[in-house]
Amino acid sequence: MLPLTEISQWKKLSSAFNNSEEIPELLQKLSETFDIDLMIEITTEYISHQMSLYEVTFAVFPYLIELIEKTEDHEFKLETFLYTMAMFSEYGGDEEMDFIFLDSKCDPEKIVEIKNTFNNSFGKLNQIAVLLELDILKKDEYDKRHFLTALAVSNRIFEVSSVLWRYSENExxxxxxxxxxxxxxxxxxxxxxxxxxxxxxxxxxxxxxxxxxxxxxxxxxxxxxxxxxxxxxxxxxxxxxxxxxxxxxxxxxxxxxxxxxxxxxxxxxxxxx
Known part of the structure; x- marks a missing residue:
């Protein structure tokens, strides 16, 4: 993972509002508090915006997955999983990731590190989803539909996740x-x-x-x-x-x-x- 201490590298990463240098501190705080509101702020205001992905999205992803694995707070696990998967519901796969990093200002070796760590973390999603199945049974219809989206994302079936996300109101x-x-x-x-x-x-x-x-x-x-x-x-x-x-x-x-x-x-x- 891109170390949180390397602020100069984080600053080079593209983000929704050109504030990627603020993210390491936020991730550090999140790792200490497991605060759901802070997680939502990070996923919706810093690393993704209106379903657009940025370089920083891929750098942060492994940290979010690590926190899901680390915490015993089931509510945090589930909410973080749903919000993180939602960001990738219309993901175009490796081709989109390569395109996003095409003109990156980040050091080449750091880009390779970010991509590899992202893909390794993505490979853990199936196992995480299985562990959350009992938790989703207790949730409402809205969360259950989004969990189906998350299952599709976890298995890289983006033709399904994009439909479920785009038409989540089911009207x-x-x-x-x-x-x-x-x-x-x-x-x-x-x-x-x-x-x-x-x-x-x-x-x-x-x-x-x-x-x-x-x-x-x-x-x-x-x-x-x-x-x-x-x-x-x-x-x-x-x-x-x-x-x-x-x-x-x-x-x-x-x-x-x-x-x-x-x-x-x-x-x-x-x-x-």
């Missing part, structure tokens, strides 16, 4: 017809998705198109979190954690619909914007 989804390229609105009506050509909030009088839900038996659920079985593992953990707001909707998200413009039938999830 409407936007998808693109793979045939004609038109954007379509999927509207949640009593836990059933229907499709409109335009946003029904603004265009009241328009045709409604049905969504054909996918069907999956419990015997087909998968505990293994792999991208080849996104529907199966999401269904498993939605059931396990009792995420009621997604219990029915998940079948529609992996269902099919007919484009309101060109009438081509297509699968929904892989075409969500």
């Amino acid at each position: 409407e989804y936007i998808c693109t017809c793979p045939s004609c390229g038109e954007s379509l609105t999927l509207w949640n009506e009593n836990d059933r998705l229907v499709q409109y050509k335009e946003d029904p909030v603004f265009v009241k009088d328009q045709e409604k198109f049905s969504v054909e839900p996918a069907v999956l038996s419990k015997a087909e659920y998968s505990k293994a979190i792999i991208s080849e079985k996104n529907y199966q593992w999401l269904s498993y953990y939605i059931d396990k954690f009792e995420v009621e707001s997604l219990r029915v909707i998940i079948n529609y998200l992996f269902g099919k619909t007919i484009c309101g413009y060109c009438y081509t039938k297509f699968e929904i999830f892989e075409n969500i914007e």
Whole structure:
């Protein structure tokens, strides 16, 4: 990890508000207090902003994971895990990290150290997630949905984490017809998705198109979190954690619909914007 004492190197790292030299002191304080409010301040105001990642994000990440492993405070563990994973819900993988460091002012050997430590810490996420499963069962629907996002991030399935994060309110989804390229609105009506050509909030009088839900038996659920079985593992953990707001909707998200413009039938999830 980039030592907290090397302020000159921290200062060279890009950050949301050009204040990366302040972060070592904040991390030191966090390691002493395990204060959740301070953790939220660091993750939302210093190392990430509006889902943008910076060089300092990758330098701080290993420290946050280390604190999760170190503390016995389960509330701090879970909240830090959720906030840290949220930052990476739309992460583009190693290519994005390399791009962020492309014109870095930081010393080359320090960049290599930051990247390696980040990847090593990322490899610990699966084990951390397993240890937090009992804790998430006690939380509300909001946290449970974000834990699903965290599971996807932990397993580098960013095509799932980005959808779960972007549409966390679960009220409407936007998808693109793979045939004609038109954007379509999927509207949640009593836990059933229907499709409109335009946003029904603004265009009241328009045709409604049905969504054909996918069907999956419990015997087909998968505990293994792999991208080849996104529907199966999401269904498993939605059931396990009792995420009621997604219990029915998940079948529609992996269902099919007919484009309101060109009438081509297509699968929904892989075409969500």
